[in-house]
Amino acid sequence: xxxxxxxxxxxxPGFRTIAVICLLxxxxxxxxxxxxxxxxxSLVTHWEGVTLGWYGSAFLNEEFHAAARNTLIISVTATIVxxxxxTLAAIGMTRVKPWRGLAAAFMVxxxxxxxxxxxxAVATLSFFxxxxxxxxxxxxxxxxxxxxxxxxxPFAYMxxxxxxEDMDLTLEYAAADLYATPWNAFRRITLPLLxxxxxxGAALAFxxxxxxxxxxxxxxxxGQTTLPLYIWNQIRRPMTPEINAISTILLMVSILFVxxxxxxxxxxxK
Amino acid sequence: xxxxxxxSVPLSKAALFEAQAVKTSAxxxxxxxxxxxxxxxxxxxxxxxxICVYSFxxxxxxxxxxxxxxxxxxxxxxxxxxxFDDTLQFTPDFLIIYLRSFLFAVVTTVICLLLGFPTAYFxxxxxxxxxxxxxxxxxxxxxSNLLVRxxxxxxxxxxEGLINNALIGLGVIDKxxxxxxxxxxIQLGLLYAFLPFMVLPLYSSLEKLDFRLVxxxxxLYATRRQVLWRVIIPLSKPGIIAGCLLVFIPALGAYVxxxxxxxxxxxxxxxxxxxxxxxGRNWPLGCAQALILMAAVLVALFFYVRNTSGKVQHG
Numbered sequence: 135x136x137x138x139x140x141x142x143x144x145x146x147p148g149f150r151t152i153a154v155i156c157l158l159x160x161x162x163x164x165x166x167x168x169x170x171x172x173x174x175x176s177l178v179t180h181w182e183g184v185t186l187g188w189y190g191s192a193f194l195n196e197e198f199h200a201a202a203r204n205t206l207i208i209s210v211t212a213t214i215v216x217x218x219x220x221t222l223a224a225i226g227m228t229r230v231k232p233w234r235g236l237a238a239a240f241m242v243x244x245x246x247x248x249x250x251x252x253x254x255a256v257a258t259l260s261f262f263x264x265x266x267x268x269x270x271x272x273x274x275x276x277x278x279x280x281x282x283x284x285x286x287x288p289f290a291y292m293x294x295x296x297x298x299e300d301m302d303l304t305l306e307y308a309a310a311d312l313y314a315t316p317w318n319a320f321r322r323i324t325l326p327l328l329x330x331x332x333x334x335g336a337a338l339a340f341x342x343x344x345x346x347x348x349x350x351x352x353x354x355x356x357g358q359t360t361l362p363l364y365i366w367n368q369i370r371r372p373m374t375p376e377i378n379a380i381s382t383i384l385l386m387v388s389i390l391f392v393x394x395x396x397x398x399x400x401x402x403x404k
Numbered sequence: 405x406x407x408x409x410x411x412s413v414p415l416s417k418a419a420l421f422e423a424q425a426v427k428t429s430a431x432x433x434x435x436x437x438x439x440x441x442x443x444x445x446x447x448x449x450x451x452x453x454x455i456c457v458y459s460f461x462x463x464x465x466x467x468x469x470x471x472x473x474x475x476x477x478x479x480x481x482x483x484x485x486x487x488f489d490d491t492l493q494f495t496p497d498f499l500i501i502y503l504r505s506f507l508f509a510v511v512t513t514v515i516c517l518l519l520g521f522p523t524a525y526f527x528x529x530x531x532x533x534x535x536x537x538x539x540x541x542x543x544x545x546x547x548s549n550l551l552v553r554x555x556x557x558x559x560x561x562x563x564e565g566l567i568n569n570a571l572i573g574l575g576v577i578d579k580x581x582x583x584x585x586x587x588x589x590i591q592l593g594l595l596y597a598f599l600p601f602m603v604l605p606l607y608s609s610l611e612k613l614d615f616r617l618v619x620x621x622x623x624l625y626a627t628r629r630q631v632l633w634r635v636i637i638p639l640s641k642p643g644i645i646a647g648c649l650l651v652f653i654p655a656l657g658a659y660v661x662x663x664x665x666x667x668x669x670x671x672x673x674x675x676x677x678x679x680x681x682x683x684g685r686n687w688p689l690g691c692a693q694a695l696i697l698m699a700a701v702l703v704a705l706f707f708y709v710r711n712t713s714g715k716v717q718h719g
Contacts, residue, residue, distance in 0.1 A: 143618050144529040146522070146632055153526035153538075156519050156599060160545045163556035163596070166566060170559070180564075219440035226436030233434050242444050243437075249452070250657025250701060252674040253694045256681055257451035260458055260691065263468060284448040287440050338547070345549040348659050348674075352681065362551050369555065369664065381552040388548045396540050 164385065171378035188379040198380065201364035204275065208350075208360060209343035211279045216286035217336040221328070223287070224294040229324075246285040254285065255352040262353060274355070281353050282343045289342050290335035293399065297331025298324075330398045337395035341388055452698075459691035467685045477692035498676065498693065505672040506700075509655040512594040513602075516651050517644065520602035524643075525636070527603075528610035539607065546600035554664045557593050558584060561665075585667035593661040598654060602647040609643020610636075642712060649708050653701050673697050 171189070175182030192198050223243060227236060246254060258281045265271045273280065301324070309319035347362040354363060361384060368377045459477050461469040479485075482499060483492040527538040545553065560566045561583040568580035583589055613636065621631045637644070659674030666672070671679075673693070680690025 143622055144615060146525060146628060146636075149522035149526045152519060152522040156523045156603070157541060159596070160542070160599060163560050164545070164548070164553060167552070167556040167559055215443075219443060222436040222438075223440035226433050226438075230433045236434075239437055239441055242441055242449065245444060246448055248653075248701070248705065250653060250674070250697060252657050252659045252677050253452075253455075253698055254448070255659075256677055256690055256694050257455045258447070259681060260454050260687065261447070261451035264454055267468070280443070280447045284444055287444060291440070341547050345547075345551075347549075347551045352678065362549065365551060365555070369558075377555075381549075381555060384549050384552055389544055392544050392547045393540065396543060400536060 168382045171382045173375045176374050188375045192376050192379045201359045201361045205360040208278050212282035212286050212343045213340040216283045216339045217290045220287050220290035228298045244288050247288050251348040255349040259352045286339035286343050290339040293334040294331040334395045334398045337391045341391045455691040461688050463686045463688050469687050477688035501671050501676050509652050512655045513648050513652045516599050516602040524603050524606035524610050527607050542600050542603050589665040590662050593665040594655050598651045601650040605646040606643045609640045
């Protein structure tokens with residue numbers, strides 16, 4: 135600042151401009167979508183005035199209620215199950231002697247991240263069709279919960295594992311030195327230190343389940359409409375700003391959970 | 405604080421022995437991975453095996469399969485059986501959709517890299533407090549609902565959307581330019597969807613960049629351009645490869661973007677596969693198409709593994 139002529143070795147010409155453009159490109163369309171949820175006109179593209187009416191009509195809408203209920207049942211259950219499984223797996227894969235098959239197990243956990251979503255979707259659909267056809271098994275909305283749990287596990291697993299790897303093992307050894315049983319050492323030392331990782335993982339699992347469209351659309355049976363599916367059904371009809379209002383609500387939920395997960399991770403870094 | 409203090413104390417031999425004991429007693433911990441492995445194994449891996457089997461079966465008339473061996477699904481990918489003389493005729497329709505998708509994915513990856521690299525570099529060279537804000541701002545779209553974000557693009561490029569309204573209002577054009585349901589719309593949607601997927605891995609690689617090397621290059625009379633191309637970019641190669649992969653794979657299998665912005669007219673692989681399970685009622689064909697896409701993804705992953713494992717030896 136004091137000497138403007140000094141060259142900053144980190145600078146590259148034009149990079150600032152591109153960065154700002156990227157940020158604008160990412161945010162402007164979404165902000166416009168959000169602003170139009172306040173439009174008092176009934177068209178999604180012509181601005182007439184400010185109203186909160188579309189939020190009101192969304193909250194009074196029975197279909198929206200049903201979709202919100204389904205979404206919450208699925209994503210809350212999938213988040214709880216996947217976070218518990220991911221926590222156990224992260225401990226079972228870091229606090230052990232390397233065992234044969236550890237690399238393979240790691241690949242299995244991360245598999246849902248590597249397979250394109252559309253393939254997972256049709257494979258899951260085929261699977262549930264097969265067990266319904268041969269064994270007569272249909273878990274109803276449980277089908278969706280199971281499908282979601284599968285792809286939530288790796289998202290929950292990543293931050294929990296990172297936290298376990300960063301953790302100072304000396305504390306666990308000290309506990310063992312002081313005759314703590316493995317269970318006590320885990321409950322009193324490891325688990326409390328692990329909580330931020332678990333929360334961050336659960337937040338990510340919740341977002342990916344809450345937002346999922348592709349897999350849900352192919353696997354969902356009748357009456358299993360979730361919020362993203364509800365939006366998709368609305369797109370194919372003449373649209374009102376109610377769709378903007380519902381979209382805004384979905385975005386707000388994502389933003390809330392991302393920020394929570396982000397802040398927890400930041401605190402850890404300090 | 406206490407943690408840091410403890411870890412700075414060198415472990416004595418006795419403590420190391422103790423550590424070994426803790427690890428050994430924790431051997432049964434491996435069983436803890438079972439629930440996760442079972443769930444993914446049964447509901448994630450088994451379905452993939454099922455579609456491998458399905459791809460060699462015959463389509464049932466109303467969706468589903470008939471248990472009868474056939475390679476028709478794979479033949480149908482490239483050929484069509486003539487109704488009259490039962491000969492196979494080369495029909496490149498599906499192949500064209502695959503090539504189109506590949507092209508879309510490549511263009512998306514390249515443009516995302518051209519925009520994402522400067523952005524990630526700029527972020528990585530900010531002071532720490534500012535850097536956190538930038539990371540949060542890029543992370544939010546990364547995790548935001550893709551359907552809603554695609555919808556936002558749709559609202560902007562519709563005939564009566566913001567761009568057309570603005571251009572007509574300014575008198576630049578008198579009839580709206582058709583952008584929705586075109587290749588342009590899909591390309592724009594893919595770029596918009598996957599840009600954060602490029603920026604974040606690039607950033608985490610550039611953040612660790614050792615700027616003493618940049619300084620050394622300047623000391624040796626390198627120009628800014630030379631520093632960028634011969635120091636910074638080669639050093640961030642792992643991030644570039646990871647970013648390209650994170651954009652390329654989901655872009656190749658994109659489903660939501662072409663569904664909404666292509667309007668069912670301009671297909672990509674994702675929609676093609678879904679179609680066989682819907683109106684197409686040809687599950688084996690859909691399974692075969694999915695497996696061909698999977699093969700393409702595995703090739704991409706193979707290059708990734710080969711490139712990164714080479715990198716480890718250098719570094």
